[in-house]
Amino acid sequence: MSRIDVIMPQMGESIAEGTLSKWLKQVGEEVKRDEPIFEISTDKVDAEIPAPAAGVLAEVLVKQGETVAVNTVVARLETDKASVSSGGPAAAPAPPPPASAAPAPSSPPPAPPVPVAPTPSRPSAGPSAPSPPAVPAVAGPPALGNGPETAEERLRRRSTPLVRKIAAEHGIDIAGVPGSGHAGRVTKSDILGVIGGGVASPARPAPPFPAPPAPPSAAVISHAAPAIEAWPGDRVEPWSRIRKLTAEHMVMSRRVSAHVQTLFAIDYTRVAEVRSRLKKSYAERGVNLTYLAFIAKAVAGNLRQHVGLNAAVGAEATIYRREINLGIAVALDWGLIVPVVKQADELSLLGLARALQDLGERARTKKLNPDEVQRGTFTITNPGVFGSYAGLPIINQPQVAILGVGAIEKRPAVVTLPDGTEAIAPRLMGMLTMSFDHRVVDGADADRFLADVKRTLEGFPDESA
Numbered sequence: 001m002s003r004i005d006v007i008m009p010q011m012g013e014s015i016a017e018g019t020l021s022k023w024l025k026q027v028g029e030e031v032k033r034d035e036p037i038f039e040i041s042t043d044k045v046d047a048e049i050p051a052p053a054a055g056v057l058a059e060v061l062v063k064q065g066e067t068v069a070v071n072t073v074v075a076r077l078e079t080d081k082a083s084v085s086s087g088g089p090a091a092a093p094a095p096p097p098p099a100s101a102a103p104a105p106s107s108p109p110p111a112p113p114v115p116v117a118p119t120p121s122r123p124s125a126g127p128s129a130p131s132p133p134a135v136p137a138v139a140g141p142p143a144l145g146n147g148p149e150t151a152e153e154r155l156r157r158r159s160t161p162l163v164r165k166i167a168a169e170h171g172i173d174i175a176g177v178p179g180s181g182h183a184g185r186v187t188k189s190d191i192l193g194v195i196g197g198g199v200a201s202p203a204r205p206a207p208p209f210p211a212p213p214a215p216p217s218a219a220v221i222s223h224a225a226p227a228i229e230a231w232p233g234d235r236v237e238p239w240s241r242i243r244k245l246t247a248e249h250m251v252m253s254r255r256v257s258a259h260v261q262t263l264f265a266i267d268y269t270r271v272a273e274v275r276s277r278l279k280k281s282y283a284e285r286g287v288n289l290t291y292l293a294f295i296a297k298a299v300a301g302n303l304r305q306h307v308g309l310n311a312a313v314g315a316e317a318t319i320y321r322r323e324i325n326l327g328i329a330v331a332l333d334w335g336l337i338v339p340v341v342k343q344a345d346e347l348s349l350l351g352l353a354r355a356l357q358d359l360g361e362r363a364r365t366k367k368l369n370p371d372e373v374q375r376g377t378f379t380i381t382n383p384g385v386f387g388s389y390a391g392l393p394i395i396n397q398p399q400v401a402i403l404g405v406g407a408i409e410k411r412p413a414v415v416t417l418p419d420g421t422e423a424i425a426p427r428l429m430g431m432l433t434m435s436f437d438h439r440v441v442d443g444a445d446a447d448r449f450l451a452d453v454k455r456t457l458e459g460f461p462d463e464s465a
Helices: 151-157 161-169 188-196 217-221 241-256 269-284 291-303 349-364 443-458
Strands: 003-007 017-023 036-041 046-050 055-060 067-069 073-078 259-267 311-314 317-320 326-328 330-332 335-337 378-381 401-405 409-416 422-437
Touching (some): 036 073, 161 188, 161 241, 241 335, 259 443, 269 291, 269 349, 269 422, 269 443, 291 349, 291 401, 422 443
Antiparallel strands (some): 017 067, 055 073, 311 317
8 A cells, every 4th residue: 555645835935834725636536647636825826736646535634724834744645546445534633744834723823932032232223222122032034054944933924915014004023913823923813903902012123214104003904894794595605815815905005005097098000900910920829919918018118118117115215126027917717816927028029928828828727836926016907808998906016006908999089191181080999097106106107108108009010920
């Protein structure tokens, strides 16, 4: 008899845990090597995990919906079919986790010991500045030569981007907040409890920039909806993990950024001519040439001249990104995800069209890697594919702008004829709308950028490949 452990994989260097969202195979079912066996959700991406070998699913050790540390054994495969019991799946006790893994989520994590750490010697802020009180140290990044971090240390040190953002806004040292999450991880409820309850948090080191003034506590918790009762006949569907993350991210973005929108009408007639000439040759190479590829090309090409739109906001500072990485929002049956085209300004029209097609297909089949949804610097969302005339999207934090693409369709427009006279004629038109963060982007700068994008699209150069 030969059994193979199936473990929770580490989906990226910064990912220390994963939620087993769905089993695709049941105990007793045969599986092929590399056949998807379960789905996981992390803070970054949903993905299907393939079987490490062919065999029969003999044991399931982690239930759907449970969150466990990476490298935790979640199931076992039996490579000898005859040795698998034909009976129903018996509840198997979970094996003890590896030394580097966090405690299993089915039992409450023990209170972490309080390490005794010497207060680091730092230059005094001034002769009259009192020394900050000693704070119990929490495991952080290991010093060089101290060996690798354990999964529990990574879990304790990391929280979701929303939690870290709220903590930063209120000057709270997240390391000093008692965490109720897995392995002592600080959750959103924990941080809101500190803010709403007026619990004092330990002093934190001064940030590299002065922190922006904290908004009132009510602004943080105002999005907490009151309890709503379901009426007879209603269907109640709990939020999936991706829906929860999207909701938190959108509410946080509207609270953090000063949203302003600008709208431009685009004449796509020239783009349609170029697309018509190139579409067949692109199809022969397995690439579907869409209008979105032209828009992405125009945006990426103009961001280099408008660096203020390819930026992020720090603490009273603007971070101008060197890379131009376009996030492309993809609507899925179970939520929304934003895969990223890296170094988009260096790609040809063909390269962009191929990248958009590949990322979109793999997003829909849960084949994306975590690094493919990270490090975006500017986002494009395309509600026009569903017939929307125009939309006003919410900024994808920590970026400062997002472009919305409206439906592209024939509409009457005023055109100038070769002899200089004007006439009303059908033209292929569509709206581009952009939401931008008015804290760092002025309206004139946003409009100059979109005007250049419009100019590029309406006079798109001929492409021969």
